[in-house]
Amino acid sequence: MALAGAGLWLWLDDSRVLLWTLTGLAGCIALFALLAGWLLFSSGVDSEHAQGLEEYNRLQEHEWQRWAQQSVQVSGWHTIFSPQVLTPEQASDPVNSDIPLTLPPFPGYGWLAEEVIMALLPELKAVIHRWPLEVLLPEDAGDAQWRQFVASWQQCGLLSTRLTAPAASVSTYDITLHHWLDEPVNDRARLVIVKHWTGTGEHTEGVVALLVIPQAGEDDIPVRCSLHRPLSVAPGDESAAFLQFLHYQRLTTRMSGLWTDHKSAQLADRLVIAHSQRLKNDAPCQPERDQADAPASLPNRYCLPHWLGHAGPCADWFAVTLMMAMAEYSDGVQCGFFSSDSPSASWILNSVSAGAFVND
Structure with a gap:
């Protein structure tokens, strides 16, 4: 221009x-x-x-990761199993065959109540000093069994006024934990007793008692283990569920053990591969750290029938108890992928960490 x-x-x-x-x-x-x-x-x-x-x-x-990693705090637990059921200290012992590991004839609810209360007495005293206690007895317990529990409670020197009315028995592990996390209770603790002890010899028998405390109590009440939100997996959705589980439960980067049953063992190989790939992808983004602090690329594999024998009813609760024991015994996070008794899912994906979990 x-x-x-x-x-x-x-x-x-x-x-x-x-x-x-x-x-x-x-x-x-x-x-x-x-x-x-x-x-x-x-x-x-x-x-x-x-x-x-x-x-x-x-x-x-x-926020989704925080939701997925929410946990229930367990202050103490007690188990009654056959001596053949392995513990983390016996991990090097020969594995059990896939046979039912049974107990002697059931001695009655009076004995069971006294056994559980005495085993958890220090934890129970600390907990009821702060909250009342809601007791969830096994599903075959009625009013007579509740009166036996209260009598044993009083015989151990504990005040019955610290007990709330007996609650309904628990359902499967995944349904129960979802209910506890979605509708948290902060005004009372829970003593949960799960039992499969029939004397029929068809499946592994045992009793699990968990003392669950509200989240607000973790500062002054010791927490032994945290049970994180489980993921129910529908048939055919396993690969997508593995990626979702690993992505949103970031604590699984410290996975040191993976528990499976016979049905889930082959599918779990995909979970291990996805976990290993995730660690490789995360490695360039992580600051340098000591080799001792680096997570293992392959978790130890634990086959539940080798530890519990031929388990049936309550197998999910029994398995979680073994995972808690292993989480305390060894470093890292214990993850489980095993069959579900829920009508809406074929599998349960869950994780357990030792101590109180800080979701940061």
């Missing part, structure tokens, strides 16, 4: 051409300046919006 204007001015020798040329140049410069400013402004707004959206998505993902 400048060259054309200068040419016209020299040809026509008219000063107005020069004025028009300068005016046109000023207008073009102003127009380009406005356009450049608008583009810079739009780019800044888009960039800020993208950063805000990315931050929002990151916060949403953190």
